Structures are given as C-alpha cells and as structure tokens.
Amino acid sequence: MATPRVIDIAFLLLVASGGAVFLAVGVAVAQPNPSSDTAIPADGPDYGVNETRFPLLWSDDLDQQNRSSDEFEEAVSSAPEFATRLAGSTDVPFEKPIDDVERWNSGDLQDFDPGGEKTSIHPERARLEDGLYIRDAYTSIVAVQPSTVLHSGNTSTRYITPDGEVLAIADYRVRVPDDDTSGSVRHHWSIADTAVDTVVLQTESWTLDADHGHRSTLEYRRLSGAQNLTVEATITARLRHETRTCTDYNSTIGSCEGSWETE
Helix, strand or coil: CCEEEEEEEEEEEEEEEEEEEECCCCCCCCCCCCCCCCCCCCCCCCCCCCCCCCCHHHHCCCCCCCCCHHHHHHHHHHHHHHHHHHCCCCCCCCCCCCCCHHHHHHHHHCCCCCCCCCCCCHHHHCCCCCCCEEEEEEEEEEEEHHHHHHEECCEEEEEEEEEEEEEEEEECCCCCCCCCCCEEEEEEEHHHHHHHEEEECCCCCCCEECCCCCCEHHHHHHCCCEEEEEEEEEEEEEEEEEEEEEEEEEECCCCECEEEEHH
C-alpha cells in the first residue's frame, strides 16, 4: 500500500498598526469592548489587577455626568465603591501608563481561545484573508504597551515608550476538499497538521522580534522617533490526499469486484 500524498500550503498575512511616536509619559486607558454599552467588563478585576484601580482603567463607557458631590461624600462605603462611581461619571487620566493596564492586557491575551481547524475566532473588525485551503485567516494587534493615545480633533496618535511589547493574536480555519466516494477512482482528504509557524514584529527598517502560535507577545527595544509597527504571520497547513483505485470495477451495480489500491 502506498503512502497517501501530503500537500503543503503556506499562507502569509500582514497587519499594520498606525504610526507610533516615542513619548515616555501620557494618559493610559485599557481598551473597551465596542459592542457593549459599557466598557467595563462585568466579571470585575482579574489577572492580579488592583480592585480599587480596576474601574478607573476604562474609557468609552456611558458616563453619568450629573452626579452630585453627596453621592461621593456620604454614600460611599469603600475605596473600590468610590472608584466605581468616579469611573461612572468621567474618564480618569494617569500621569503615565500603569502596570495594571499591562496586567489586564497580558491576562486577556492568554484567555484568547482559537477556534480549531474548522472555525476561525476573530475580532469583529479583523481583516480576513482566504487562500486555497486556508480560510478566514488573520492576525491582529491586541495592544502595544506601555502606550497611550492622544486625541486631537478628528485625529489620534499613539505614543509608546522606547522599550515595550506588542500583543497579537492569529487564527484561521482549513477548508478540506469534499471526498469523492463514487466510481472506480475515489479520493479522501484529511488534515495532516496546521500551525501558525511564525509571527514577526517589524518596522520598515528591521525585524524586532519573532514568536509563533495563536497568542504572541513580541518585544521591542530602543525605538525612537515615529515608527510604523507591523506584525506578520505565516500560517501553514498540510493536507493528506488519498486516492483509491479499483482494479475491477462493475459500473452497472456500482461495486468493486476486484481490490482497492491506495496511492
């Protein structure tokens, strides 16, 4: 019996962030969930994030701006409750990016659960790409940290420190051709293996770091000036193709009266 033929497929993806400009300090907020009417996760503090500081990390939630001072001075029983009410009335700036933001982002990255060979789990705004067999493939930058975004009018600029890290995710699914189970020659397809082989962080001038897998933490060092950070992922899949041929096929009754040879 012959060994089934294995077909190798490689798929290269590129995702680019916006321009990033060096700055050591600034206002830092965690990233909200745009599909929710409140940006603060309902499950509360996690990943070792300080309980009092947790509600202050989030922006883009619905703020109740007409709260009276009495709500803060008379009816608050604890520091976490005060922080929650304050975060519900305004966005809270910090003098510099704080460690709790990085703890949350890094913990949230590890919670990302890819969909397996048949399903691609992706952010709502991810740009999905299709190859011959690899489908709905993407790579997305989750966070650049420590960093902050400065909004001015209709424009925004992300500022980063010279040393930091980029968090990225990638996923895909594999389209396996349908089996042909009729006639004297029959074909069977299956997945041999798949992988996110490489995930590379780079600027326009040089490669900064490399990783692999669905969840990546990519480091950079000693950056300065305006930088355009990009993440490039290489996804591969190996399909097994088995061909079976009947040595004596009776087409009248649709049956093999001889033997099946596999190649």
